[in-house]
Amino acid sequence: MKVLVTGGNGQVGFELRRQLATLGEVLAPDRATLDLSNADAVDAFLAQYQPDLVVNAAAYTAVDNAENDQAGAMRL
Numbered sequence: 054m055k056v057l058v059t060g061g062n063g064q065v066g067f068e069l070r071r072q073l074a075t076l077g078e079v080l081a082p083d084r085a086t087l088d089l090s091n092a093d094a095v096d097a098f099l100a101q102y103q104p105d106l107v108v109n110a111a112a113y114t115a116v117d118n119a120e121n122d123q124a125g126a127m128r129l
């Protein structure tokens with residue numbers, strides 16, 4: 054099984070990467086490789102790698118910034 058873990062370098066995602074490795078191959082692209090606020094990039098990544106399972110641990114956790122970057126927060 055191929056598993057895509059987003060936010061894999063974050064607190065939750067890092068642990069999920071370890072746990073989900075028991076299921077098979079884990080893909081955990083960093084933000085530079087896959088910016089989740091870019092819908093076209095997400096579509097292209099899914100088409101290329103075709104994961105069986107997607108676990109989303111990415112989030113806009115800089116809550117103070119979200120006040121000033123509402124569009125970016127909503128995109129993510």
Ligand SMILES: NC(=O)c1ccc[n+]([C@@H]2O[C@H](COP(=O)([O-])OP(=O)(O)OC[C@H]3O[C@@H](n4cnc5c(N)ncnc54)[C@H](OP(=O)(O)O)[C@@H]3O)[C@@H](O)[C@H]2O)c1
Pocket residue numbers: 059060061062063064065066083084085087088089090110111112113114129
């Ligand atoms: N930590 C907890 O105890 C806990 C408990 C319950 C629920 N949660 C929930 O779990 C989620 C993750 O929390 P966390 O504590 O793991 O947060 P975190 O450590 O801040 O991790 C967030 C992850 O999201 C990534 N990310 C942010 N914007 C992105 C973008 N545009 N494209 C790709 N990746 C992006 C970050 O990448 P960068 O490293 O590049 O910034 C980081 O890897 C949140 O929804 C949180 O509410 C957390």
